[in-house]
Structure formats: structure tokens, C-alpha cells
Amino acid sequence: MKTNDLIDMMAQDNPAHTATGRSLPGIALAGVAASGALLAAFWGMRPDFSDVINQPLVLSKQLLPLLTALPCLLWVIRSQRPDYAFGKRLRWLAAPVLVVIALWLYSLSALPAAQWLSAIKGETLFACVLSIPLLAAPILAGLLWATRHGAPSSPRLAGALCGIAAGCLATSIYAFHCFEDNPAFYALWYSVAISVVGMVGQQLGARVLKW
């Protein structure tokens, strides 16, 4: 087919009728709502939530992932444009990682070495590492679906950012249920769970975000 014929045909496809945009913040909120409903239905909120949430270490378990999710969501929105260059911005992701490492080391330093292993293992390791990806699934699905509409120049990177954002949001939701308040536990295992979702997002992104 001649390129000119293709152009003639494309011009017939009225350029004014652009596809209606999918509002990414709206979809992210819908995903969070779905995930929150799942938590309420199948996990339940920890009974002592209102009594402990004023403790800094409990609050940070709730807020740190949420604060990390926000720039990731912003980057996911930006990555919809093919000409968006991330440059060195992604370096900012090192900030929450460093905070989490510091928090983890700090909590271990407060304990005698003999208790480190049991503090790290906690009581709900498997529940935690399984629940967060499950709760992240609806959010990740929504973010990927919205991003399919865009044109990310790197589908893998866009997918990974969708995954990290979804993982962080799901972690913040799971923290309503989780009673492990020692960073020796949550700083490590929450990060592992978020990384898992990030890798899933990257793999899915390479497949579903191509255009």
C-alpha cells in the first residue's frame, strides 16, 4: 500500500475525534477503593487501629508507602506522552529506599542481637508478602489499562512505575490490617512485596503497554 494512500485514508478518519482520555487519577482512586473494599471484606481492619495510629512508627508504616506512591503516579501520568524524558528524576526513588533502610537499621539497633531474627520474621510474614500483591492487583490492572491508552516510550519502565505505585498504595491499605508495628518487620517485607509488584508491572508492561 502506498504511504500516500494511507495518508488519504487517515485524513478521512476525522482528526477532531480524539479518543476520550482516561483519567488516571480517577482510575487510581477506583483501584484504591476496590482494594480497600477487598481488605474490609476479607482481611478486616486491625481492632486497635485508632489507639495506635498516633505512634510514629505505626503512622510511618501507613504514610511512607503512600508518599512514595504519589511521585510514581505522577510519573505514570507523564509517561503517557511518548516524548516525556525521565532524565535523572527517577533518582528520587532512592529517597524512600534510604529512609526505609535507615528505619530498618534503627529498629534493629534498638534490639539485642538475639532478638533480631524473631523481630524480622514477625508473625505474619507470608500473609504480608502474599496480601500486598493481591491487594495491588486491582490498582495495577487499572493503571495499566489507563496507560494502554497512552504512548509510553518505554513500556517496561511505565509498567514498573505502575507496579511500584500500585504496590505502595496496596501496602498503605494493607497497613490498616497489619498489626506488625516493628520496622524490623515491615520495612523489609513491605519493600519486598512492593518490589514484587513492581517487577510484575514491568513484565506486564513489556507485553500490554506496547503500541
Add this chain to the structure above:
Amino acid sequence: MASLVEEQVAEEFRLALAGDTVVYRQLLQKITPVIRGLVSSKIPSFDAASVEDVVQEALLAVHSKRHTWQQDKPLLPWIYAIARYKSIDALRAQRSGGAGADLDIDDFEDIEAPPSDTEQSLDVDTAVSHLDGKLASVVRAIGVEGASVQETGERLSMSENAVRVAFHRGLKQLVSLRSTLLGDAD
């Protein structure tokens, strides 16, 4: 490589997005050689026909992703980004399958692409007849006969949105059919 003036093409694209199909067509024709130049410099090992495939892929992407251009941002970097993406994609597809799988693209860096004015001729009617039933009717109505989306919808009893989707799919299929069809025609 032909050169484009940012302000001018951006203004034309804005007009096109506001519904001016005449300007849109001129604009697409104007950016095609620039895209072709960029594509053939990115994938110098491709022959002219394969470059043209990628050019058409890129043009279709410009069309189907036109909502991702923010009208207050420069247009040319957006177009180049699409052409670059499609070039890399074609390169990757060629590497991961087909005869060239074990070749290293770096070995071909100094090979110049042949002049790409050898646009293959295959008339649209033949190409359209190879599409799936409904897509063929829609593409023929809009692309060949020049009917509007609304008319086509009424004629084929489809919603306007369904017509638009079918037309778009048909265009994509035409591009991917292109190489097979040319094989037949030779």
C-alpha cells in the same frame, strides 16, 4: 532530511485536531519524509520497503496517539519520539525473530539505506479486499468512497463509535497486510 518549522506544524496540527481534514492531510504528507529520514537513519540495515513499513506504522501511531500530544508543548519532539519508538520496535522485532535474529545491528551501522523513493505500488482496492468483512466495508466506504463516519454508520447499521474503531483497525490491518500483499503482487 527535509526540515519542518515547529510553530508552523504545531499550528497545523492544532487546526487538524479542531477538525480541518485538509490541513491534516497536508501535515501528514509534510511530516512523512522527515519521519522516513529519521527511521532510515535509525535502522540503516532495513531495505526501502521495510523502512516504508515502519514509516507507515509511525504515521498510524501519530494518528491513533494524537491525544497524547499536549497542545502547549512542542510538536516535533513528539513526532520524533514516535518515529524513534517505532524504529526501535521494528529493530527489536527483527532481532527476536526472522532471518536476522543472529545478526548484530552494530555490524550494519555503516551501511547506507537505499534511496527510499521506491514506494511500492499496490492499489487500495486490492489491499482493502483482503481485510475482514466488516473492516473492508468500513475502510472502503470511508477511505475509498469518502463517506462520512455518520453515513457509513447508517449504511452498515453500526454506531459511529463502532465505525471509527473499525476504520482504525482496518487501517492497521492494511499496514500489516502490506508486505504479504506485495509478495503476492510481485
